Amino acid sequence: MNHLVQLRRTLHQFPETALEETQTAQRILEFFRPLSPDQIFENLGGTGLAFVFEGKKPGQRILFRCELDGLPIEDLNPSNHQSQIPGKGHLCGHDGHMAILCGLGEKLSQNRPESGEVVLLFQPAEETGEGAKAVLSDSRFEQIRPDFAFALHNLPGFPLHQAITREGTFAAGSTGMTLIFTGKTSHAAHPEDGKNPSVAISKLILAIPEICRTIPGFCLATVIQVDLGGLAFGTSAGKGSLSLTLRAFDQENLNRLIQEVTTKANSLALDDQLDLKVRFQESFAVSKNDIAATPFAMKAFANLNLVVVEKAEPFRWSEDFGLFSQIAPSYLFGLGAGEKCAQLHQPTYDFPDELIETGVTIFWEIVKETCQVSKT
Template sequence: MNHLIQLRHTLHQFPEIALEEGKTARRILDFFAPLGADRTIKGLGGTGLAFVFRGKKPGKRLLFRCELDALPIEDLKPSDHQSQIPGKGHLCGHDGHMAIVCGLGETLSKSRPESGEVVLLFQPAEETGDGAKAILDDPRFAEIRPDAAFALHNLPGYPLHQIVMRAGTFAAGSTGMTVSLTGKTSHSAHPEAGINPAQALANLIQRLPRLPQDLPGYALLTLIHAELGSLAFGTSAGKAGLSMTLRAFDQAELERLIALVKREAKIEAEKAGLKLDFHFVESFAVSKNDPDLYPMVEQAANNLGLSVVEKPDPFRWSEDFGLFSQICPAFLFGLGAGENCPQLHEGAYDFPDELIGTGVGVFEELSELILSKD
């Protein structure tokens, strides 16, 4: 694993954030150059890459996906591979995920599957929720559309190498949403001459976080930012904005929560005579694991003697692999990064190198188990 560890360390030193992953993609291309993939697709969904390894006979097509992007967060852990890019760091482990899929590529280059084919996908912009959609919207994706898709994510807080699994919803769907209220400014000595959205904003701040109580399943609305007018003491505000993150374990309930926010905002806007607008960012679909793939992942872990744990509830965070679960059977599982490992998105986080071999092994087993049955 030494060369894969070195690859991860290089990726860690030179992180690139969402939609800027050009140099990272070139490093991956250089790694795959001697591996003789049967097809290479460049610039997929922007900076994405796909490498196709074909078996000896026709059969199913499997896709194994990892992420190219880092985070706009300072890497605070001193090491010989600490980030050299100020304000940016691989603090979610995507460098490790890439090394794992590169290791799978090496295996496939030496031993093609008996049947079918394997697609290794390096996806941009996972952190913003833009990457999976860009991949799926690229016309060339239709040529590699899989029969099943797999991904893993390292999980601090779980024992090192433990496989964390769940059928059905694995991670919540979520979206960032901003409600914009526009009235009319006036002199602060004559507020009656304008339309100030302050009361409407205050009412929404009070009411919106309670909306998830009206839904039968798990849902959460978290207010993250509020803005009213500007710091001009002679002016009565004419604009306001309220931003929030909405999340749910069921896609239909997430859509219902969005509709409830829109309804409440419309009531307040009409009552105060305000113009109303909505803006959405960082939208992630619910990640749903196909129950028929569960025993395959479980068997792959058991074949390697790995500990397997069933998570009773989905994770509250989101992962844009969820979009793949809308177009084919898909399975996202966790790989324990150690109980004392710093949490994801923390400045002190660093992907454990020991996990590279484990991740490669699980993906190898899955490929063998599924494609050997064709």
């Protein structure tokens, strides 16, 4: 695994953020060319890549996904492979996830499946929730649309190499939501001559907890920013905005939460004669593990004698892989990165190289279970 470790560390040194992963994609492409995949898809959904390894006979198409992008966060972990790009770092472990899929590609190049096809997808822009949608919207995706899709994510705080699983929802769906209220500016001495959105925004903030309580299951709305007027003491604000992050463990509940917040905002805007615009960004679908895909992963864990932990509740964070669970039976699982490992998105985080071999062997076992590769 030494060459995969070196690859991972090189990727770590040169992180690129969402939709800018051109050099990262080029490094991955250079790694795969000698492996002679049967098909290569470049610029998929922007900077994405897909490599197809065909079996000897027709069969199921299995997709494994990893992420290309890093984060706009400074890497503050001193090492001989510390990020060389100011203000950017692979602080979520996508460099390690890429190395795992590269290792799986090596195995497939040496031993094609007996049946079916295996697709290795390197997806752009996971961190912003744009990448999966872009890949699925690419017309060429129909050529690699899978029968099953699998992905993993390293998880600090769990023992190294431990598999973390869950039936049904694995991670929440979420969306960023900004509500922009526009009224009329006036002199601060005569606020009655204007239309200040401060009251509507305040009422909406106070109403949000009750909206969440009316929806069954886990729903959470977090206020992340309030922007109102400017620092002009003689002026009553005529424009303001409220930004929220909405989360739920069920896609229908998330959609309902969005609708309820929008309805309340429209009502408040109407009461105060304000215009309202609603914008969404960084939207993630609920990541849901399908019962049809689950046995393949569980058999792989058992074959490798891994310690498996069934999590009682879904994770509150979101993963762009959730969109794949809407187009094919999918399975997302966690791989423990160590109890003392820095948390994801922290400036001192670094992917544990020991997980590369574990990830490769798990995915390889799934390939053997789904595509009838020789088990010798």
